[in-house]
Amino acid sequence: MTGRILSGVQPTNNLTIGNYLGAIKNWVDLQRQSETLFCIVDLHAITVPQDPKALHQATLEVAAAYLAAGINPKESAIFVQSHVHAHAELGWLLSCMTPLGWLNRMTQFKDKAGKKRDNAPLGLLAYPTLMAADILLYQTTHVPVGDDQKQHIELTRDIALSFNHRFQKDVFTVPEPLIKGEAKRIMSLRDGSKKMSKSDPSDFSRIHLTDTADEISQKIRKAKTDPAPLPETLDGFENRPEAKNLATVYAAFMNQTLEEALPAIAGKPFSDFKPLLADLLVDKLSPISTKMLQYLDEKSELETILKRGAEHASTRANQTLKQVKDVMGFVSPF
Numbered sequence: 011m012t013g014r015i016l017s018g019v020q021p022t023n024n025l026t027i028g029n030y031l032g033a034i035k036n037w038v039d040l041q042r043q044s045e046t047l048f049c050i051v052d053l054h055a056i057t058v059p060q061d062p063k064a065l066h067q068a069t070l071e072v073a074a075a076y077l078a079a080g081i082n083p084k085e086s087a088i089f090v091q092s093h094v095h096a097h098a099e100l101g102w103l104l105s106c107m108t109p110l111g112w113l114n115r116m117t118q119f120k121d122k123a124g125k126k127r128d129n130a131p132l133g134l135l136a137y138p139t140l141m142a143a144d145i146l147l148y149q150t151t152h153v154p155v156g157d158d159q160k161q162h163i164e165l166t167r168d169i170a171l172s173f174n175h176r177f178q179k180d181v182f183t184v185p186e187p188l189i190k191g192e193a194k195r196i197m198s199l200r201d202g203s204k205k206m207s208k209s210d211p212s213d214f215s216r217i218h219l220t221d222t223a224d225e226i227s228q229k230i231r232k233a234k235t236d237p238a239p240l241p242e243t244l245d246g247f248e249n250r251p252e253a254k255n256l257a258t259v260y261a262a263f264m265n266q267t268l269e270e271a272l273p274a275i276a277g278k279p280f281s282d283f284k285p286l287l288a289d290l291l292v293d294k295l296s297p298i299s300t301k302m303l304q305y306l307d308e309k310s311e312l313e314t315i316l317k318r319g320a321e322h323a324s325t326r327a328n329q330t331l332k333q334v335k336d337v338m339g340f341v342s343p344f
């Protein structure tokens with residue numbers, strides 16, 4: 011695949027296996043096929059209240075996780091969103107052109123704002139226009155995301171098409187979502203109908219990339235299941251969301267589809283399957299968490315990588331921002 015790819019994760023907490031399987035793991039393969047930019051979207055994180063120290067630490071941890079998971083700074087630009095000022099500026103320009111009705115329809119806003127919509131910050135509603143700016147600044151052709159972000163990419167496409175139409179010029183490339191792999195939506199370990207999220211109040215709902223072997227085993231042991239053994243066929247997962255979720259996690263870490271993984275686990279009771287899954291997770295995650303800690307201990311390397319990434323990204327982003335401002339009629343600085 012060719013083209014240009016941009017994606018990012020919010021530094022809202024330590025990353026989960028949902029973020030890893032739904033996003034970062036797929037990025038590693040993509041960087042060999044396309045031009046790739048991966049950012050840590052700190053401006054998005056503050057759409058919900060953040061403790062300043064926790065935000066600072068999580069930003070570095072997400073960068074370390076990208077590197078530890080196999081994102082190569084020689085192949086991809088890795089940068090912090092707020093280090094490239096064009097994101098906030100284009101975000102504002104696009105927010106002046108995006109109808110409120112489009113934003114009110116976003117299911118993530120409805121979920122996060124809950125019943126107290128009037129108390130939700132403006133930024134939570136406007137978040138998708140900033141996300142559109144992130145993507146459009148780089149003339150991105152494909153955005154690899156989990157299932158939950160598909161609606162935001164569709165909005166980005168609408169914003170790009172309407173801008174190009176309004177100014178009668180193809181300023182923006184219209185991007186496509188890239189939803190790959192078996193792990194499009196990893197669910198909470200406590201409730202198979204809810205997405206696994208790094209900011210869920212329950213730590214037992216998720217597995218972090220940095221969880222210890224004991225924490226992983228304990229969380230998998232306590233994961234909600236049902237009394238039946240794992241089914242023999244894919245149809246047997248119907249109405250068994252928790253069983254399907256754990257089997258999907260197993261398949262994804264084995265680099266298999268659920269169908270390919272099923273023969274090895276079919277018919278197993280959870281008392282056998284859970285220890286097997288916990289061992290697999292420890293095996294796959296421990297090299298990642300060890301490398302993450304190395305990057306966090308040796309911060310100067312991490313800082314150099316982020317600085318270079320931001321320089322590379324700024325050059326590209328400023329080209330698009332200039333084009334946008336020119337067509338809109340802004341006077342360039344003298």
Ligand code: AQP
Nearest residue numbers: 019020022028029032155156194195196206207208209
């Ligand atoms: N459970 C998931 N399954 C598959 N993919 C997932 N992603 C997130 N959760 C899952 C993918 O991870 C990328 C980065 O997500 P994000 O941090 O920008 O925002 P998010 O989707 O809101 O992730 P979280 O973990 O749920 O964060 P909080 O709790 O802060 O809202 C995206 O590509 C997303 O699809």
